[in-house]
Amino acid sequence: MSKIDENINFKPPSGFDIEFLPAEKRLEQYLIDTMRNVFEQYGYTPIETPAVERLEVLQAKGNQGDNIIYSISPIVSEDGDKDSDRRGLKFDQTVPLAAYIARHLNDLSFPFARYQMDMVFRGERAKKGRYRQFRQCDIDVVGRGKLSLLYDAQIPAIIAQIFDAINIGKYLIRINNRKVLTGFFSAIAITPEQIRTCLKVVDMLDKIGEAKVKLELEKQGVSGSQAEQIIGFTKIKGDNNAVLEQLAQVSQALGNPTDFEQGISELREVINGVIALGVPTDKYCIDLAIARGLEYYTGTVYETTLIGYESLGSICSGGRYEELVGIFVGEKMPGVGISIGLTRLLRQLMDAKVLKPLAPSPAQVMVLNLNPEFMNTYLQVSQTLRQAGINVLTSFESRPIGKQFQQADKLGIPLCVIIGEAEVKSKTCNLKNLKTGIQKAIALDDLVAEILAEIALKH
Amino acid sequence: MSKIDENINFKPPSGFDIEFLPAEKRLEQYLIDTMRNVFEQYGYTPIETPAVERLEVLQAKGNQGDNIIYSISPIVSEDGDKDSDRRGLKFDQTVPLAAYIARHLNDLSFPFARYQMDMVFRGERAKKGRYRQFRQCDIDVVGRGKLSLLYDAQIPAIIAQIFDAINIGKYLIRINNRKVLTGFFSAIAITPEQIRTCLKVVDMLDKIGEAKVKLELEKQGVSGSQAEQIIGFTKIKGDNNAVLEQLAQVSQALGNPTDFEQGISELREVINGVIALGVPTDKYCIDLAIARGLEYYTGTVYETTLIGYESLGSICSGGRYEELVGIFVGEKMPGVGISIGLTRLLRQLMDAKVLKPLAPSPAQVMVLNLNPEFMNTYLQVSQTLRQAGINVLTSFESRPIGKQFQQADKLGIPLCVIIGEAEVKSKTCNLKNLKTGIQKAIALDDLVAEILAEIALKH
Numbered sequence: 001m002s003k004i005d006e007n008i009n010f011k012p013p014s015g016f017d018i019e020f021l022p023a024e025k026r027l028e029q030y031l032i033d034t035m036r037n038v039f040e041q042y043g044y045t046p047i048e049t050p051a052v053e054r055l056e057v058l059q060a061k062g063n064q065g066d067n068i069i070y071s072i073s074p075i076v077s078e079d080g081d082k083d084s085d086r087r088g089l090k091f092d093q094t095v096p097l098a099a100y101i102a103r104h105l106n107d108l109s110f111p112f113a114r115y116q117m118d119m120v121f122r123g124e125r126a127k128k129g130r131y132r133q134f135r136q137c138d139i140d141v142v143g144r145g146k147l148s149l150l151y152d153a154q155i156p157a158i159i160a161q162i163f164d165a166i167n168i169g170k171y172l173i174r175i176n177n178r179k180v181l182t183g184f185f186s187a188i189a190i191t192p193e194q195i196r197t198c199l200k201v202v203d204m205l206d207k208i209g210e211a212k213v214k215l216e217l218e219k220q221g222v223s224g225s226q227a228e229q230i231i232g233f234t235k236i237k238g239d240n241n242a243v244l245e246q247l248a249q250v251s252q253a254l255g256n257p258t259d260f261e262q263g264i265s266e267l268r269e270v271i272n273g274v275i276a277l278g279v280p281t282d283k284y285c286i287d288l289a290i291a292r293g294l295e296y297y298t299g300t301v302y303e304t305t306l307i308g309y310e311s312l313g314s315i316c317s318g319g320r321y322e323e324l325v326g327i328f329v330g331e332k333m334p335g336v337g338i339s340i341g342l343t344r345l346l347r348q349l350m351d352a353k354v355l356k357p358l359a360p361s362p363a364q365v366m367v368l369n370l371n372p373e374f375m376n377t378y379l380q381v382s383q384t385l386r387q388a389g390i391n392v393l394t395s396f397e398s399r400p401i402g403k404q405f406q407q408a409d410k411l412g413i414p415l416c417v418i419i420g421e422a423e424v425k426s427k428t429c430n431l432k433n434l435k436t437g438i439q440k441a442i443a444l445d446d447l448v449a450e451i452l453a454e455i456a457l458k459h
Numbered sequence: 460m461s462k463i464d465e466n467i468n469f470k471p472p473s474g475f476d477i478e479f480l481p482a483e484k485r486l487e488q489y490l491i492d493t494m495r496n497v498f499e500q501y502g503y504t505p506i507e508t509p510a511v512e513r514l515e516v517l518q519a520k521g522n523q524g525d526n527i528i529y530s531i532s533p534i535v536s537e538d539g540d541k542d543s544d545r546r547g548l549k550f551d552q553t554v555p556l557a558a559y560i561a562r563h564l565n566d567l568s569f570p571f572a573r574y575q576m577d578m579v580f581r582g583e584r585a586k587k588g589r590y591r592q593f594r595q596c597d598i599d600v601v602g603r604g605k606l607s608l609l610y611d612a613q614i615p616a617i618i619a620q621i622f623d624a625i626n627i628g629k630y631l632i633r634i635n636n637r638k639v640l641t642g643f644f645s646a647i648a649i650t651p652e653q654i655r656t657c658l659k660v661v662d663m664l665d666k667i668g669e670a671k672v673k674l675e676l677e678k679q680g681v682s683g684s685q686a687e688q689i690i691g692f693t694k695i696k697g698d699n700n701a702v703l704e705q706l707a708q709v710s711q712a713l714g715n716p717t718d719f720e721q722g723i724s725e726l727r728e729v730i731n732g733v734i735a736l737g738v739p740t741d742k743y744c745i746d747l748a749i750a751r752g753l754e755y756y757t758g759t760v761y762e763t764t765l766i767g768y769e770s771l772g773s774i775c776s777g778g779r780y781e782e783l784v785g786i787f788v789g790e791k792m793p794g795v796g797i798s799i800g801l802t803r804l805l806r807q808l809m810d811a812k813v814l815k816p817l818a819p820s821p822a823q824v825m826v827l828n829l830n831p832e833f834m835n836t837y838l839q840v841s842q843t844l845r846q847a848g849i850n851v852l853t854s855f856e857s858r859p860i861g862k863q864f865q866q867a868d869k870l871g872i873p874l875c876v877i878i879g880e881a882e883v884k885s886k887t888c889n890l891k892n893l894k895t896g897i898q899k900a901i902a903l904d905d906l907v908a909e910i911l912a913e914i915a916l917k918h
Contacts, residue, residue: 008515010558010787013546016509019559021566022573025505040821041845043852046484050475050592051510051578055534056467070531074582075514075547087472088534099469100478107480109819109869111856114481119510119578123533133509148855150834157842276838328469360568362499375609379735383616386500393502396607397570410568 015124015132018343023357023412028135028346030358031166032117035137035340038161039115042154044139047114049096051089051121057099058088060327061296065091068122089121093138093339094324101142102328111151113141117342131343140337142325147334149266152300152320153273155338159304159316160283168354170307171315174287175274177267178297178319180247181288183260188229194220196295202234203291206313234289240271243286263299270300296321302338312348316340359412363393364455366408370420372398377424381417381444388448390455409434415454417447474583474591477802482816482871487594487805489817490625491576494596494799497620498574501613503598506573508555510548510580516558517547519786520755524550527581548580552597552798553783560601561787570610572600576801590802599796601784606793608725611759611779612732614797618763618775619742627813629766630774633746634733636726637756637778639706640747642719647688653679655754661693662750665772693748699730702745722758729759755780761797771807775799818871822852823914825867829879831857836883840876840903847907849914868893874913876906 012019020028036046058069069088090096093116101108117137124130139158141151156173163171181202185195201216208216210231217227236246247264254260267286274284292301299320306315318338326333349355365385367378375396382394393413395404401418408416418430418439431450432439442450471478479487495505517528528547549555552575560567576596583589598617600610615632622630640661644654660675667675669690676686695705706723713719726745733743751760758779765774777797785792808814824844826837834855841853852872854863860877867875877889877898890909891898901909 005515005519008519008787009513010516010561011513012509012558012562013511013513016511016546019506019508019562021563022504022506025507029505040850041848043820043822043850045481045820046488047478047481048484049478050471051580052472052475052592054468054470054472056464057469060464060467067533067535069534071534072529072531072548072580074526075528075530076526087475089531099471102469103471103478104480109866113852121510121531133511150838150853150855154853161845273838276835278839278842328467361502361504363502376735379609379732380737383737386620389500391499391502393572394609394613396609407568 013132015126015130018131018133020346021357021360023360024346024350026358026360026362027350027355028342031342031346032137034165035117035162036115038158038165039139041161042113042158044113044115044141047097047100047116048118049090049093049100049116051119052087053090053096053099055086055088057328058090058095060098061095061324065095068124070121070123091120091122093118093120093136094140094337097138097140097142098325098327101325101333105329111141111143111147113139113151115139129344129348134341134343137340137342138337140325140335142333142335145332145334147336149269149300150273152266152270152336153277155300155302155318155336156274156284157277157279159302159338160279163304163316166355168306168349171283172305172307173279173284173316174290174303174305175267175270175284176286176288176290176301177263177270177299178291178301179259179263179299180267181263181291183257183263184233184250184254185230187254187257187260188226190222190226190230194222198222198230199291200293202230202289203293205234205289206310236288239281240275240286243288244268244271266299292317292319294319296324298322300336306354309352309354312345312352315345361393361411361413363391363411363413365390365392365415365417365451366404366411366413367392367394367417368401368404368419369395369398370401370418374419374421374424377419381419381429381447385448385451388452390448390451405432405434415451472591474585474589477590477592479805480816480819482819483805483809485817485819485821486809486814487801490801490805491596493624494576494621495574497617497624498598500620501572501617503572503574503600506556506559506575507577508549508552508559508575510578511546512549512555512558514545514547516787517549517554519557520554520783524554527583529580529582550579550581552577552579552595553599553796556597556599556601557784557786560784560792564788570600570602570606572598572610574598588803588807593800593802596799596801597796599784599794601792601794604791604793606779606795608728608759609732611725611729611795612736614759614761614777614795615733615743616736616738618761618797619738622763622775625814627765627808630742631764631766632743632775633749633762633764634726634729634743635745635747635749635760636722636729636758637750637760638718638722638758639726640722640750642716642722643692643709643713644689646713646716646719647685649681649685649689653681657681657689658750659752661689661748662752664693664748665769695747698740699734699745702747703727703730725758751776751778753778755783757781759795765813768811768813771804771811774804818873820852820870820872822850822870822872824849824851824874824876824910825863825870825872826851826853826876827860827863827878828854828857829860829877833878833880833883836878840878840888840906844907844910847911849907849910864891864893874910 068091071088120136121133159173182195197220205213214227251260290301290303297319301319303314304316320336322334325335367382382392385392416432423429427444430439431442527550530547579595580592618632641654656679664672673686710719749760749762756778760778762773763775779795781793784794826841841851844851875891882888886903889898890901
């Protein structure tokens with residue numbers, strides 16, 4: 001057989017080179033399963049929205065997404081397709097959540113806690129580590145009218161449980177409250193117009209450093225002394241009690257301004273909840289330098305840093321918002337949530353050797369083919385193992401036994417079942433563990449128990 | 460808060476109304492997990508390819524997909540995006556599989572057995588039950604140069620295991636071999652040019668019936684007697700041995716033509732494998748009327764009918780092909796696989812009440828909020844349960860207890876933990892089973908064991 005056309009470029013389009021090898025995809029699947037498991041332990045339910053939404057929906061928050069939205073249209077135009085050019089691919093999970101809630105308002109129960117782990121699309125300029133399609137894993141809980149701050153407190157517990165389960169190493173969940181920042185900014189006479197940009201500049205502290213932040217703040221019309229106050233404020237450090245205590249002192253010195261007090265009170269309530277949920281104190285802290293770039297956050301904000309890999313930036317971020325998911329319903333619907341850009345994060349963690357791909361094959365056992373005459377035995381043994389929940393690859397090809405071991409090894413299959421003429425007669429088999437090299441003769445009747453024991457030993 | 464704009468239409472675009480309510484999505488997730496589990500028991504490994512491929516890749520099999528391919532382009536054109544209009548959304552999982560194999564040829568081990576369960580996109584005219592985006596669940600195993608027919612035999616075992624696991628009711632896997640049909644057609648002097656269209660016409664037997672098939676065949680230039688022979692051939696019935704025996708007789712009567720004999724021999728080998736794999740004989744049969752519409756099948760073909768719901772058509776179909784996935788590599792790469800259009804099938808099965816949505820919430824327990832003063836206890840009890848792997852929704856809102864029971868009921872949460880002042884003092888709680896109405900007083904120390912027992916009872 002010859003190629004269809006020598007000149008076809010079968011590589012993915014630029015920015016869409018997101019596909020994993022089987023061993024990597026199995027790791028991604030393991031992470032997805034782990035996250036699902038934790039999300040469901042906290043009562044979050046799965047949803048999935050279409051990849052394609054009306055442009056008017058995608059653009060509902062203003063035209064901020066316009067430079068990253070892809071529209072879709074049939075390559076051969078068809079009369080019946082009147083929606084052409086008025087549809088686009090979703091670029092985040094938040095606007096679709098707002099649409100989902102509006103579409104199913106009467107079928108949902110509030111507070112509505114959902115997770116969502118499908119693909120989003122962004123027509124950004126392609127560069128290394130930036131993808132035009134990626135899996136975005138979000139959880140959000142949305143209330144009608146109000147939403148307890150304890151939902152904010154659960155978020156660090158959820159993040160910690162996930163990162164502990166996947167053995168990612170040391171990490172730090174950094175918690176702040178937008179009202180603490182904006183309340184302080186107001187109190188030192190930063191104008192309402194300057195506050196937005198001040199938040200964005202403070203958000204860059206980690207990336208550009210103090211000196212540049214000061215310059216940037218001054219560019220926004222903030223005075224040198226105000227800029228120094230802001231930078232000094234973001235540097236308040238200590239354990240949670242110490243930081244809350246210092247915030248109380250700052251507030252008192254400023255005459256206990258309402259917004260600032262509100263922020264401190266919310267932050268205290270969230271931290272108390274995190275403590276009550278038993279999250280170990282070395283996993284989280286209050287960090288007054290966390291601002292988050294996105295405009296819609298109004299209260300609690302989170303970032304998560306992987307210790308020793310700070311250059312990756314925040315690996316899990318989010319916060320509370322008031323005016324976001326109610327936009328299509330026309331009600332106040334406060335929410336709080338976090339987001340993990342899984343495709344990029346997984347590629348980074350594998351590149352940094354923080355996480356290692358799994359075995360390329362899910363099979364735990366390979367039943368070798370020593371002689372095609374015994375194939376019925378091989379098939380029956382394979383089915384018996386499968387009925388016990390064991391993943392089995394039966395070797396159908398007639399290949400030298402050495403080649404079959406090689407294949408099992410290449411696929412990461414730890415156990416091989418070897419049945420030749422003598423074994424068929426005696427209703428036994430040889431079970432070889434490719435990792436230890438140990439081979440045992442076993443009665444076929446004992447094979448399931450023996451394999452289950454070998455698999456359990458691995459953990 | 461007011462709506463952003465009264466006039467925004469937040470419904471999904473036509474053909475993209477694929478999203479499920481939480482209870483339905485949880486059922487889909489259960490089906491996906493069940494399928495994954497079975498696929499992995501047979502050693503199939505997961506992959507996922509990008510939604511977006513180069514048009515030259517999507518069109519590589521000829522321009523047959525042109526009338527269903529969506530192209531994507533940024534709504535605001537950007538200099539850096541040179542691929543605009545040369546990319547499209549994938550419309551099946553097969554062409555992307557061919558591209559995936561070409562892209563990773565040296566990293567894969569052959570035979571390469573993979574499953575894939577992500578979304579495909581088809582710009583077809585929208586009509587009821589036809590979606591423009593849907594989840595297509597495919598498995599395929601691909602060899603280099605050759606591929607054992609035992610892979611074909613495993614397919615019915617996999618289908619049966621899945622449909623038995625999800626309790627879908629009675630079904631019948633109908634098996635045939637394209638070479639049996641084409642070999643027979645040749646032997647009765649159907650010309651090579653007519654064979655393709657004859658296959659397509661025979662494929663419509665179920666839908667349009669014998670009389671129309673005869674007319675259609677005659678339109679293709681097939682003589683009345685040939686048409687009768689074809690229809691008579693597809694009606695050969697009986698158990699597998701009887702059908703194979705009759706095929707042998709027909710072949711002998713026709714002088715044992717090579718292609719026909721080859722088809723019969725392949726079909727016999729596949730059926731023998733299915734028997735050896737222990738698939739119950741009432742789950743499958745040889746059906747000589749199965750042809751499959753797609754041109755690329757060259758050997759075994761499958762369709763699956765849900766008994767009592769024949770109008771749904773085949774709910775799981777596939778077959779063997781020789782000239783498909785090697786197109787970008789330029790090697791012979793025979794494969795065999797099946798496909799389930801999950802989005803449509805699930806909607807149909809729910810509409811027909813064959814499958815019922817799960818509970819809207821994954822939570823198994825709701826910890827009620829009787830008094831916010833005891834919230835720390837509620838949080839700690841919730842965490843203890845979660846550490847035992849139990850899914851818990853903690854009630855944060857201060858609502859009357861009746862409302863909280865109502866919410867648990869609406870979310871399908873079977874158990875409620877009730878802790879008031881007396882219980883806090885005595886370190887006990889009340890555990891109420893909403894299904895039985897039975898409420899028990901339990902020491903907090905015994906709560907995990909009691910709940911695990913209650914959950915186990917459900918199964």
